[in-house]
Amino acid sequence: MEYRELGRTGEKVPVLGMGTWGMGGRFERDERYDEREIRSLRFGIEMGLTLIDTAEIYGAGHAEELVGEAIKGLRDKVFIITKVWPSHYTYEGVLKAMEGSLSRLKTSYVDLYLLHWPSATVPIEETMRAMERLIDEGKTRYIGVSNFNSAELEEAMASLSRHEIVANEIRYNILIRSAEKDPIPFCLKEGITIIAYRPIERGSILTGYVREALEEVGRKYGKTPVQVALNWLISKPMTVAIPKASRIEHLKELAGSLGWRLSEEDVRLLEERIKW
Numbered sequence: 001m002e003y004r005e006l007g008r009t010g011e012k013v014p015v016l017g018m019g020t021w022g023m024g025g026r027f028e029r030d031e032r033y034d035e036r037e038i039r040s041l042r043f044g045i046e047m048g049l050t051l052i053d054t055a056e057i058y059g060a061g062h063a064e065e066l067v068g069e070a071i072k073g074l075r076d077k078v079f080i081i082t083k084v085w086p087s088h089y090t091y092e093g094v095l096k097a098m099e100g101s102l103s104r105l106k107t108s109y110v111d112l113y114l115l116h117w118p119s120a121t122v123p124i125e126e127t128m129r130a131m132e133r134l135i136d137e138g139k140t141r142y143i144g145v146s147n148f149n150s151a152e153l154e155e156a157m158a159s160l161s162r163h164e165i166v167a168n169e170i171r172y173n174i175l176i177r178s179a180e181k182d183p184i185p186f187c188l189k190e191g192i193t194i195i196a197y198r199p200i201e202r203g204s205i206l207t208g209y210v211r212e213a214l215e216e217v218g219r220k221y222g223k224t225p226v227q228v229a230l231n232w233l234i235s236k237p238m239t240v241a242i243p244k245a246s247r248i249e250h251l252k253e254l255a256g257s258l259g260w261r262l263s264e265e266d267v268r269l270l271e272e273r274i275k276w
């Protein structure tokens, strides 16, 4: 596994982790595939994909329960990210949401707690006061945000009194690169890790001219389009990726995006061919 520093914390996290959206249901609980999902999460952890991204909203809490099952006996080997939903952004709401997540994950702390989306309803100062308290109480080791642009990030940072935002989780992949305008330059300047979600754009990179470009470059390295797309992503500074896979063969393919590097020339070639 390759590691990268989380923000300016000195903590190292895997460049490739696992997402969990759709595991245990989408916005509603679905227990039909529990065994398969737990098996894939365990398989991924064994392969070194020890950074796991989940959220209280996924499967109405059931995704967190599946993660809790999968990490039994392995808590000190994994880096758990979970997220609080905007409807819980009041001071008391955040504290209560964290208790819910901890109980579903069956752990006494998470590694990184994120605000899932920006919200205009509750003042960010109030939400961040609760987030800072959660660090002070040892319920999360780090805090961050998701889907924040640079202006929103600036506001969130200004509202903190004693801790830092270490990461911004955003949609970013070879096909969807608008984040390169905003907020990525701001994140790089401020030392905020970019956690790239939808890193294979839910399979859309595997169609049409995008697939062709990825295949062409991949041939040189003996790599598949998915592996090239993920290697492109983790070639970017301060960036880690969290693809989701429930199938073991998908996980094996994802792991093949590590341990080698696209040349700078091929990175440029891909960016010229794949317009956004």
Ligand SMILES: NC(=O)c1ccc[n+]([C@@H]2O[C@H](COP(=O)([O-])OP(=O)(O)OC[C@H]3O[C@@H](n4cnc5c(N)ncnc54)[C@H](OP(=O)(O)O)[C@@H]3O)[C@@H](O)[C@H]2O)c1
Binding pocket: 018, 019, 020, 021, 022, 053, 054, 116, 146, 147, 169, 170, 196, 197, 198, 199, 200, 201, 202, 203, 226, 242, 243, 244, 245, 246, 247, 249, 250, 251, 253, 254
């Ligand atoms: N913060 C946010 O607002 C936000 C928003 C969206 C997502 N996320 C996080 O980011 C994670 C990743 O994003 P995502 O799940 O939306 O999209 P994604 O990772 O781009 O794509 C997931 C899909 O790709 C398939 N897949 C995985 N490996 C594959 C392979 N080697 N070949 C072909 N298909 C493959 C998976 O299939 P199988 O499952 O069948 O293996 C799944 O259907 C989420 O799970 C979630 O944790 C966060």
